[in-house]
Amino acid sequence: MSTEKDQNEVINGVARTSLFVAACRAIITNKYLELVQKKELNISDTLLKNHIDGMISKGHYMDLGEVNESIDYFNGSGKICIYDPYAYFFINTKDSQQLLIQTVKKHQFHEEKEKEGEKEGDKKSGSFFEYINSVPLLVSWTVVLSRSTLLRMAFRTKYIDDYVMNNCHSFEQLVICGAGLDARSKRLPIPASCRVYEIDLPHVVEYKLKMLEMANQYVDQVSQCQITMIADDLTQPSWIQKLKDNGYQSDKPTFWLLEGLVMYLSKSQLDFLFSTINQLSATKSKILVHTLTPGFVDNSTTTPTSPKSPNQLDWTLLKEEFISRHEDPIQEILIPNGFSKDTSSVTYRDLIDLYQFNNTPAFVKTSQTHFSIGTK
Numbered sequence: 616m617s618t619e620k621d622q623n624e625v626i627n628g629v630a631r632t633s634l635f636v637a638a639c640r641a642i643i644t645n646k647y648l649e650l651v652q653k654k655e656l657n658i659s660d661t662l663l664k665n666h667i668d669g670m671i672s673k674g675h676y677m678d679l680g681e682v683n684e685s686i687d688y689f690n691g692s693g694k695i696c697i698y699d700p701y702a703y704f705f706i707n708t709k710d711s712q713q714l715l716i717q718t719v720k721k722h723q724f725h726e727e728k729e730k731e732g733e734k735e736g737d738k739k740s741g742s743f744f745e746y747i748n749s750v751p752l753l754v755s756w757t758v759v760l761s762r763s764t765l766l767r768m769a770f771r772t773k774y775i776d777d778y779v780m781n782n783c784h785s786f787e788q789l790v791i792c793g794a795g796l797d798a799r800s801k802r803l804p805i806p807a808s809c810r811v812y813e814i815d816l817p818h819v820v821e822y823k824l825k826m827l828e829m830a831n832q833y834v835d836q837v838s839q840c841q842i843t844m845i846a847d848d849l850t851q852p853s854w855i856q857k858l859k860d861n862g863y864q865s866d867k868p869t870f871w872l873l874e875g876l877v878m879y880l881s882k883s884q885l886d887f888l889f890s891t892i893n894q895l896s897a898t899k900s901k902i903l904v905h906t907l908t909p910g911f912v913d914n915s916t917t918t919p920t921s922p923k924s925p926n927q928l929d930w931t932l933l934k935e936e937f938i939s940r941h942e943d944p945i946q947e948i949l950i951p952n953g954f955s956k957d958t959s960s961v962t963y964r965d966l967i968d969l970y971q972f973n974n975t976p977a978f979v980k981t982s983q984t985h986f987s988i989g990t991k
């Protein structure tokens with residue numbers, strides 16, 4: 616049984632970033648539910664169609680109003696970008712609501728301080744809190760997530776989904792470091808031949824397991840792989856033995872995935888993490904690392920998703936957590952840590968070209984994020 620304190624840990628510090636990501640994926644997924652509901656999208660994939668019909672019939676579709684009007688997540692060929700039915704369950708919780716309220720309060724407190732010096736920050740928040748209590752939680756989340764963030768999250772998730780699917784047949788082990796509320800190991804058709812390890816902080820793993828219990832009642836798992844969750848801090852050596860005790864074999868080529876993690880760790884923590892990954896990796900292992908450049912700025916404040924927004928919060932508060940940035944991740948991370956073969960790196964600009972997304976707004980086309988790949 617978890618205590619009140621344990622439950623709240625997931626909404627504090629770096630752990631809470633996993634909920635922000637899940638909220639984006641839940642909103643993106645809801646778009647497809649809406650289009651199917653309105654019969655504007657005909658899905659040919661039977662499995663996906665069954666999933667979507669199931670979600671709608673069980674009442675897991677929300678009308679998000681203006682948000683869905685303004686965003687198009689389809690690429691040139693009209694294919695679905697990403698579909699993550701688990702995200703809905705990860706964010707439909709009291710913890711998620713508390714995080715949303717806490718985020719708005721904190722943000723407004725910052726704004727007030729800037730304007731008038733130290734003051735109680737939540738005075739002006741009344742109307743927003745009334746709004747939160749009057750609409751489904753998913754709708755409230757749209758108020759604090761900007762259009763550019765949602766689009767970037769769609770491209771990022773799509774690119775990594777495709778990369779995982781193109782490679783998981785060639786690897787017996789996939790290790791997702793800082794997995795958070797990433798549900799790839801369940802929602803993608805990963806074969807039984809590829810065992811997946813997910814590593815994250817204990818309170819995140821505990822939260823995820825609890826919410827998956829709920830989601831499993833409604834969502835059928837698409838993958839066939841064995842999934843092992845390791846609850847530990849990646850900056851401490853203890854995770855290495857836990858991984859091995861759970862069957863990880865360092866003599867087998869492994870696929871490592873680090874999405875949305877590197878920016879939250881310091882240089883010395885990253886040195887430890889990457890040298891450990893190198894030591895644990897046989898020749899032909901592969902790594903995919905997501906990084907931010909030193910010039911990273913989020914200009915999404917100019918593009919609110921919803922006119923109801925009290926403030927466009929977006930990643931402003933998450934940026935407090937960003938510690939590390941990399942101009943050239945191949946030179947700075949991959950090559951020094953043994954992943955020096957077949958290196959490549961793409962930015963959002965490249966992803967937009969790759970997927971031929973039409974009418975993508977200029978603010979999404981930044982090169983300040985890299986997805987870098989290397990082989991040992």
Ligand SMILES: C[S@@+](CC[C@H](N)C(=O)[O-])C[C@H]1O[C@@H](n2cnc3c(N)ncnc32)[C@H](O)[C@@H]1O
Binds near residue numbers: 630792795847849850
């Ligand atoms: C922004 S979330 C990204 C989650 C997931 N990779 C995704 O993209 O959906 C960052 C995740 O990294 C995890 N994390 C940060 N520092 C960590 C550490 N020292 N050890 C383990 N996990 C960590 C957080 O708990 C959180 O779940």
